[in-house]
Amino acid sequence: MxxxxxxxxxxxxxxxxxxxxxxxxxxxxxxxxxxxxxxxxxxxxxxxxxxxxxxxxxxxxxxxxxxxxxxxxxxxxxxxxxxxxxxxxxxxxxxxxxxxxxxxxxxxxxxxxxxxxxxxxxxxxxxxDQYGSKGIMILDTRKTLPGYRKLAKYAVYCGGGSNHRLDLSEMAMIKDNHLALFGSAKIPVGKIRSNFPGRIVELEIDSLDQLEDALEAEPDVLMLDNFNIPDTRAAFQRIKEKNPKILIECSGRITPEKLEALSEFPGVGVSMGYLTHTxxxxxxxxxxxx
Known part of the structure; x- marks a missing residue:
């Protein structure tokens, strides 16, 4: 993993x-x-x-x-x-x-x-130990105490978890506040690839309505934020059909209790602020x- x-x-x-x-x-x-x-x-x-x-x-x-x-x-x-x-x-x-x-x-x-x-x-x-064996990548977030970012992420790694980006400079993430200022996700994805070639680009969407446009943009990682399980299932299947190279990440108030439902989607990353802020x-x- x-x-x-x-x-x-x-x-x-x-x-x-x-x-x-x-x-x-x-x-x-x-x-x-x-x-x-x-x-x-x-x-x-x-x-x-x-x-x-x-x-x-x-x-x-x-x-x-x-x-x-x-x-x-x-x-x-x-x-x-x-x-x-x-x-x-x-x-x-x-x-x-x-x-x-x-x-x-x-x-x-x-x-x-x-x-x-x-x-x-x-x-x-x-x-x-409970969910990693089911193929889920347990990821941390930037929801850490000021000054403790690297140490908290190191602690996640020591516990067997995986690290998301350390900071805003390491990789790009186009969130809802960025995307709202553009007509299509292809525009911000293209701008970032032009300015910082070789950097990982992640794109966040919060509804199935945004999925086709997001797939056309071809990000490296596609984040499904606050998706319910039926919508996650539909997005997962469509992404695998359209472009299986895109990594899928689930996020949004995810606690250990919610991981059981997500375990049906092998290979997805699950970002959990819970790891460091709770x-x-x-x-x-x-x-x-x-």
Whole structure:
């Protein structure tokens, strides 16, 4: 199964985490941790265990490279699982050795990143395990928190999902607000191909009335937005007859419950803002011992 329309977000770097981690670092402790510095000495050492309180898929371990530097190298992180790997409830995911004050300083920042991104990976994996085998490509969207776009899409990938475009520059998508300004879809498709040859062009339609004109425009991807199942079935059959090279994508408030009905259309992509904007933090805990 293809894992991306363009380039998959299959890995991240320290630079992808740094702006957000540094912002969280400054936000969480603008001066001093007045609780911890009152209770413990700067030279006190500790060990912490990152434990899973429910099963899930790990994502976000790369943030520790930034946190280690921000804490002046006072912490050493040792993970027993890699991003994308499944752990069980009760598993020890990682150990942290070093300064007790630094450990307490990074605790909430570390958990926020890991719980959020692992939550996305875990919910994605559940959906992919159930419906990916039926030939549906589970796609993410650009419905992400500002600054978290690449990390959220990486989390979808770690969960076995597929990546839609990362940004507006990567591929073209002609949506209803674009199409309303032209008499035919062939005009905007042609303009984009002329200005950016070689880029993928996706065209969104929201009714069967637009289908024939859309097929004449020959986009690379045809999105069926908010189609009911009978209309999806009719569009699917017509696209396969007219131009089977066009990729078909379904979208529009799609939740896991709606995927069962779409599983009758093998090979379609299903874009789900649900993957990233309906995320529950995964239950992870950090237990510190001196």
């Amino acid at each position: 293809k894992r991306a329309y363009t380039k998959p977000i299959s890995e991240t770097s320290e630079a992808d985490y740094f702006p957000l981690a540094k912002m969280a670092w400054d936000e969480d402790c603008p001066d001093q941790d007045i609780t911890s510095v009152s209770l413990f000495s700067p030279d006190q050492k500790a060990i912490a265990y990152l434990n899973a309180r429910e099963e899930g898929i790990l994502c976000g371990s790369g943030v520790t490279e930034v946190l280690s530097k921000l804490s002046d190298g006072d912490l050493q992180f040792n993970f027993f699982f890699k991003d994308g790997e499944k752990f069980a409830k009760g598993d020890m995911i990682a150990e942290i050795h070093g300064s007790l004050l630094s450990m307490l300083r990074v605790e909430r920042i570390l958990l926020n990143f890991l719980q959020y991104l692992s939550g996305i990976s875990t919910s994605t994996r559940k959906i992919v 995320t529950r933090f995964l239950d992870l805990g950090l237990d510190i011992r001196t």
